[in-house]
Amino acid sequence: MFDWLRHKGSDSVVQASAAGEGVIREVNGGDDGNWRVRLDIAHQRLKLTVPATSTLAPPDDELHPTCGDLSDGFVSTSRLAFEAKLFDDRLYAAVELASQPSKAKLLAALVDSAPIMAAAARLGGQPIRGSTETDRIIAEFLGDPRRSKPLGFYTWSDDFRRIFQQDRLLQAELDPFSRDAIAHALAVNADVRGVYSSHLDVIAKLTNPLAADKPDLRYPDGRWFFPPSASLETDLGKRLYRDRPIPEGFSLAEEMVRRIRSRAIALEPRDVSGWYDYQTWALEPLVALERMPEGARLDIDDGYRGLLADTFKAVLALTRETHVKQLECIPLGAMGGSRRNGARIAPLLTVEPIRTYYERRAVGYDFVRTVLESAGLLSSTRRLTVTGWVKHSLSDELDAITSAFRNAASVASSELGMAPAAKTATAGLRRWARESRGANGDTRMMVPVFYDIERRQTKVWAVLGWATTRLTVSFATPPVVLQIEGAPRVQFTPAFLRIAYPVFAETYVSRLLDRDEFRAHCDKYKTRTRILQHL
Numbered sequence: 001m002f003d004w005l006r007h008k009g010s011d012s013v014v015q016a017s018a019a020g021e022g023v024i025r026e027v028n029g030g031d032d033g034n035w036r037v038r039l040d041i042a043h044q045r046l047k048l049t050v051p052a053t054s055t056l057a058p059p060d061d062e063l064h065p066t067c068g069d070l071s072d073g074f075v076s077t078s079r080l081a082f083e084a085k086l087f088d089d090r091l092y093a094a095v096e097l098a099s100q101p102s103k104a105k106l107l108a109a110l111v112d113s114a115p116i117m118a119a120a121a122r123l124g125g126q127p128i129r130g131s132t133e134t135d136r137i138i139a140e141f142l143g144d145p146r147r148s149k150p151l152g153f154y155t156w157s158d159d160f161r162r163i164f165q166q167d168r169l170l171q172a173e174l175d176p177f178s179r180d181a182i183a184h185a186l187a188v189n190a191d192v193r194g195v196y197s198s199h200l201d202v203i204a205k206l207t208n209p210l211a212a213d214k215p216d217l218r219y220p221d222g223r224w225f226f227p228p229s230a231s232l233e234t235d236l237g238k239r240l241y242r243d244r245p246i247p248e249g250f251s252l253a254e255e256m257v258r259r260i261r262s263r264a265i266a267l268e269p270r271d272v273s274g275w276y277d278y279q280t281w282a283l284e285p286l287v288a289l290e291r292m293p294e295g296a297r298l299d300i301d302d303g304y305r306g307l308l309a310d311t312f313k314a315v316l317a318l319t320r321e322t323h324v325k326q327l328e329c330i331p332l333g334a335m336g337g338s339r340r341n342g343a344r345i346a347p348l349l350t351v352e353p354i355r356t357y358y359e360r361r362a363v364g365y366d367f368v369r370t371v372l373e374s375a376g377l378l379s380s381t382r383r384l385t386v387t388g389w390v391k392h393s394l395s396d397e398l399d400a401i402t403s404a405f406r407n408a409a410s411v412a413s414s415e416l417g418m419a420p421a422a423k424t425a426t427a428g429l430r431r432w433a434r435e436s437r438g439a440n441g442d443t444r445m446m447v448p449v450f451y452d453i454e455r456r457q458t459k460v461w462a463v464l465g466w467a468t469t470r471l472t473v474s475f476a477t478p479p480v481v482l483q484i485e486g487a488p489r490v491q492f493t494p495a496f497l498r499i500a501y502p503v504f505a506e507t508y509v510s511r512l513l514d515r516d517e518f519r520a521h522c523d524k525y526k527t528r529t530r531i532l533q534h535l
Helices: 077-110 115-123 132-142 158-169 176-187 190-206 232-241 252-261 275-282 293-297 302-322 355-374 394-415 423-435 515-525 528-533
Strands: 010-014 024-029 035-040 046-048 298-300 342-345 445-452 457-473 489-492 495-509
Touching: 077 115, 077 158, 077 176, 077 190, 077 302, 115 132, 115 158, 115 176, 132 158, 176 190, 232 252, 252 302, 275 302, 293 298, 298 302, 355 394, 394 423, 445 495, 445 515, 457 515, 457 528, 495 528, 515 528
Parallel strands: 046 298, 342 489
Antiparallel strands: 010 024, 024 035, 445 457, 457 495
């Protein structure tokens, strides 16, 4: 049938030309150009199927960077959605550039009201003189990539980066002093107040209504200058897990799909909706096709249904990225209780708390020192590296590395509550971590451990590279609260740390590789599975 329809003539759907006829499809042509087919397709129903596995790309497969040469002429929903994404980014970017001069003037009029306004103006590129408090605000903000790192099209240029950081800083809740001072400055200057209100009105439409629980300074209880915008997904997250742990395997996107299908979430825009609500609403057919007019004409299998759901998630994610600066991104999964007026206390770890390891490494260096001293080599020896002799004596280098481990043991002991650390230990560990170049060294290698006679292969231990994971640190037994000032309610919460670890493998190889060969092999095959498969 497919080959028959790939003729050299024309194929079109037209309105009925005779009474009683439905929607007509006309197929004209053929190799000899002398045939035509008219089809009434008013009641046809199409079945769409895909293999169920097509919704899950193999995790080790290398993916194509674009879809440009993959369509074979077929225009998919995804292709159109990606085209729309490119357009949306350009549109939003143009609006951001156009509105920045007005925002810059607004901030310039308020720089003397509170340090955070001066900090935002400086981040936005204005030549504002710094102060100790302004510098502190900027340093704290830039030190938190979750808040300050530009994403999406905001990485296109320095102008966009500055806009992103300027506005994101002002999405933070204001302290009482800053809130009162900025509100007063707005109250006494009608022109500035008008610019402020107009800007908030625009972003509430360009993205979405401002988060209801983060009132701006136009309201008596306002505590946010540029509040973020709400969205269906963040509202759902708040309802489900704002004050309780998130269960293993929870997927917000999957929960959205489920609730849209069950009609627990309505996507139809409201009078107050912004562009993002409309963009989300447009995606509803991807997860509730049977409710759409075209659904009655289609018979789809679970594989295709899954593919549409995956497309919904991907396109929603792309849409969210266009609005990334303005949309609310909240922490979820708290242990419970209100965040307001609470002292949230998490464990403090600046070094992984393996104290005995650090102590024993230092003891090992003491032993080496004794050996070298006994042999008369310590004072006259320097280390030799690939690039030549090092500048410092071996004795000096031993002092440095031994001190680093002892300082680590001291800091770990302190953070575990075992014994206080000397200030010199804390400062010394920080200085060593900052100045050490070892973290940039390539440690990938393989080393033989035995040769298997029967298999005629060598068993090796190999370090394939590094990966990261999240380390959650919480209190099994919380510390005792001895004194509270300001009457906040103490809340003990987990700390979430990113920890790097080397990826190890034990495997058989037919040929041993030296460092350079092995590292080239790892660079070529990239993933753990492929590296091991091709050894």
